[in-house]
Amino acid sequence: MNPFPSRFAAGALLLGVCIWLAGLTRSSSLGAESTDPPSPQQIRGTLDEAEALLDSGKPAKARGKLTAAVKQLDSLLELDRLPSGTRGLVDACRSLKEQLALEEVDVSGIKIPDIKSAAGKAAAAKPPAKPADPPDAAAFLGPRPGAAGGPQAVSFVKQVAPILMSRCGGCHVTGRKGGFQMASYEGLMKTGAVQRGVGDASRLVEVIESGDMPRGGGKVGPDELATLKRWIDAGAAYDAPDPTVGIDMLARPLGEAAPVAAAMPAMSATPAGPVTLKPGDVSFAFDIAPVLLKNCCGCHDDDDPEENLSMVTFARLMRGGESGPAVNAGQAAESLLLRKIKGTGIDGQRMPIGKPPLSPEVIALVEKWIAQGARLDLLTPKDPLENLAAAGRARSLSHEELLKVRQAASGKLWQRVIGDEEPVVEPRGDMYLIGNSTKSQMEAVAIAAEQALEASQRLLVGTGKPLLKGGVAVYVFAKPYDYSTFWQEVLDDERPKGLGGHAGLKGDVAYGALVVPAANAGTEEDEVAAELTALVAEQIAAAAFLSRGSPDWFASGAGRVVAMRAAAKAPCVKEWRREATEQLQRLGSAADYFDGQAGPVATAAIGGGFVAAIARPEAKLRMLIEAIDAGASFEKAFGDIFKSPPQSLFEAWAAQEARKPAGSGRR
Ligand code: HEC
Ligand code: HEC
Structure with missing residues (x-):
């Protein structure tokens, strides 16, 4: 029986056309x-x-x-x-x-x-290419301050913007041909077409050098191309105050009204997903979430929240309570939440009840945040406020500072769950293993984990760079029972059967957790080691994506893709291939996969198959991380790199899988 409704067929057709188009481009470039x-x-x-x-x-x-x-x-x-x-x-x-x-x-x-x-x-x-920056606070907050100012520093405003405007403008600055748009510096950087420090590897340069762009008969002169390359090689800095000003404004010939001062806001904010902040914006994660956590969540949490107004997640807060939405984006004065904390124009009491009012500074921040559109700037709307606040804090710390914060918090979380047992701790650079196996077993895990870390770094961020800012904790449980206790405590749920590990965020902790697989008699020693490597790689790679705001369906799938690469020989990897097909056949609808209804076992299995299919070559995973670290939201980066919404890609993939003869292994 074909478990897929025929609406998948349309998606399949779409995928077919895409593959055909891709083939066409390839053969035309080969012909040359x-x-x-x-x-x-x-x-x-x-x-x-x-x-x-x-x-x-x-x-x-x-x-x-x-x-x-x-x-x-x-x-x-x-x-x-x-x-x-x-x-x-x-x-x-x-x-x-x-x-x-x-x-x-x-x-x-x-x-x-x-x-x-x-x-x-x-x-x-040529000067040696500078490696791209690690995900630091500056990268998160957007472009770097003005150019370094060396003798041959290229100015974006004076040199680059006019080239882009005159050679590409109608199609990609004011227009959006082929889905590619660089309306502003910020927009350009979000496309991923500029790789800071490496002009030669940047798509912007490649499309010109290959002769593909500009279309329509125009030409980029050799001097102009050299200027673009030098600008990127030197770090692709921005030398005007507001990175959202249109490139068409910047590129106006001198004499017209000073363009830079006319800071035109780019109206591109999507209300649902997280957005990139501009300098001067109030950050929900950093400024607002901690206030609500400290002063409000005690009464407005999920257990019987006051007036049905829960603030456990951003999504719940925005849904509002008995009186309707508490936050009217863009309209501070109308918002009940603001009136309630000011104590003006309300029924009932001023908030927080029974405590002194919030300080005027804090109230002003809340007001400004709502006036600016009440947007989320980090992670996902479904993440607990606790994680949002931690992510906001993380952004303001250096990697080394955050490493200390995360390490301390990871130890505390272990204590909270397995209080009566002193854990064995094996720090390995940016990864810290915490577990209750024997010392010798933990050392074996640590060796496998080092391989896993190295492979994940190589695939996702480049060797030697932190996989995620502040590092990642790996909880290693000797007994399945302890792992179940961890689920209960941290996820407030029963541990599902058949899941050997998972990744997550819990406040300041970014973790992968796993239970040491039982040693089967007859398993080769190198298989045991490969299995451990795969399990650790799966979880730390998933954590790297979660901490960058990827939803679960993507993070757990990407985790498996990385693990398949890190330890192709592991027995579990073969198992995953089969599992993906099986779970997909059982899946009710694509929506169940995307919103987590399918459960963690199915999400990981199906995700492994799906993400492996779309992330070809795997360099796309790294491009995604680069785009997010340069300030794009997951949704934006996904759209730019995979070119279609996840839902249509999924339907096309599922339809294709359904047509495969039963028992044929997926590639
Ligand atoms: C006359 C219109 C036109 C001009 C001018 C033009 N492009 Fe394009 N560009 C297109 C079209 C159409 C597509 C989609 C092409 C496709 O998918 O084959 C595209 C796609 C792109 C893409 C995305 C596809 C890819 O291969 O990555 C990039 C990047 C790009 N153009 C860069 C540039 C740059 C840089 C310039 C200026 C030097 C430029 N284009 C000038 C029409 C134009
Ligand atoms: C000690 C418990 C308590 C704390 C702390 C508290 N609230 Fe409330 N909240 C209530 C109660 C009880 C109500 C319903 C009665 C009322 O509106 O006066 C309420 C109602 C509200 C409402 C109206 C909801 C609706 O749909 O009618 C908003 C908005 C609100 N609170 C916001 C806040 C904010 C913001 C904070 C933190 C700054 C906060 N509350 C802290 C108990 C609390």
């Missing part, structure tokens, strides 16, 4: 190069094939393709002037080699060329 050194696109194609082979469990064949790609790359590097994207290809080859090594393929014979040792003089003359 028949000359000797292969084009970057050709090499990319070979690498894609290698990756597909690896995904379908053919590592030896993948090795063959990688060898071919490296050979192509070698001849490309003979060129005097390296085409854009070369550096990215070198990185991609290196990463694939590492992945193959993880699958225990002998790759010692494959020598990845070094771009500096190559003949490319142009490349050698």
